[in-house]
Amino acid sequence: MEKSLSGGRFLLVTVLNVIITIFELLGGLLSGSLSLLSDAFHNLGDALSIVLSYAAHRIGGRQQTRTNTFGYRRAEILAALLNSGVLIVISLILAGEAVRRLLHPEPVKGDIMLLVAVVSFLANLLSTVLLNRGSKHNLNIRATYLHLLSDALASVGVIVGALLITIWQVSWVDPTITILVALYICYESLPIVKQTFGILMEASPDLDFEGIARDICALPEVEGVHHLHAWQIDENNIVVSMHVNMDNVPISEIEPIYRQIEALLCQKYNVNHVTIQAECHRGEDESLFYQQNDWRHS
Structure with missing residues (x-):
């Protein structure tokens, strides 16, 4: 206001x-x-x-x-x-x-x-x-x-x-x-x-989730995306969290990829806050959206 x-x-x-x-x-x-x-x-x-x-x-x-x-x-x-x-x-x-x-x-x-x-x-x-x-x-x-x-x-x-x-x-x-x-x-x-x-009720905002996954997977070193969550704090602020599968690289090389993902989501999808969990092979066969029993098979 x-x-x-x-x-x-x-x-x-x-x-x-x-x-x-x-x-x-x-x-x-x-x-x-x-x-x-x-x-x-x-x-x-x-x-x-x-x-x-x-x-x-x-x-x-x-x-x-x-x-x-x-x-x-x-x-x-x-x-x-x-x-x-x-x-x-x-x-x-x-x-x-x-x-x-x-x-x-x-x-x-x-x-x-x-x-x-x-x-x-x-x-x-x-x-x-x-x-x-x-x-x-x-x-x-x-x-x-x-x-x-x-x-x-x-x-x-x-x-x-x-x-x-x-x-x-x-x-x-x-x-x-x-x-x-x-x-x-x-x-x-x-x-x-x-x-x-x-x-x-934490309903998902109107986002192209498949497009988000496709764009992130097109980035260097990214192999896959799963357990993606999106919600709104209010009508103007969108928050996204996800697990991202990457090559086995040092943390110093992961941080630039984080920044690329954050910039992509902010500029193309108007996301205000992003939380990313990097993983190597854990969860690589799991779905884009979190399923209640997925963690049991991780």
Whole structure:
């Protein structure tokens, strides 16, 4: 996250969302609009999300320690997963209430709904602009940014609904908009949940593993590669470990080969950290990926 996105900007966005939440809660109660109340709950979630996101970023920026040798970057992944998961749960709850409203319509005051929606849209739009820069390369900020963007889009829907209710008195528009916005939020949030869950479960990043093995085996003195592992610390940092079969040469001749492998993986495959175990004949018949019983035959 860029330095410009810390401190002042996060405080401003948090204050904006607290104000919007109170404004929309009052407007939703006065107008009877479910879509305004749903927007208010989303904004409350936004405020909590921003605080959590900022705290996770500060924790993630800490240096590695004896107890956390890879550092604390996973704090931001946890925050992204929590933010997106909460957003999906809230959306589903509000969608259920919207279905109830469709079956049992309630009167809505379109004029109050319209005024509150316009003010909320402008405030949400300002919040998304403030966080837009950091959302492209950070899952934590992207999850928070999606919170804000979803509320801006929800406000647009509420504005349209308020106009229709004011002009034509069609009460079904309000819960329908709530359902559509909830579906959109789930659609945008599920990929983040999937990606963060994959990182936390040590799922392999999208790498050409056969290509990696082929390129490494093409280097001088390298005979084979096995027991290759790859995982992500966060969405930007890939770690790889492997066993490499080499000719029986002194350590002084192995180190330049290590550097070639590290440079290859960094430049061609965007790998940030490599751990290599050199072997002569041990494991030369084993598979590229570790099999649970391989060590018994080494």
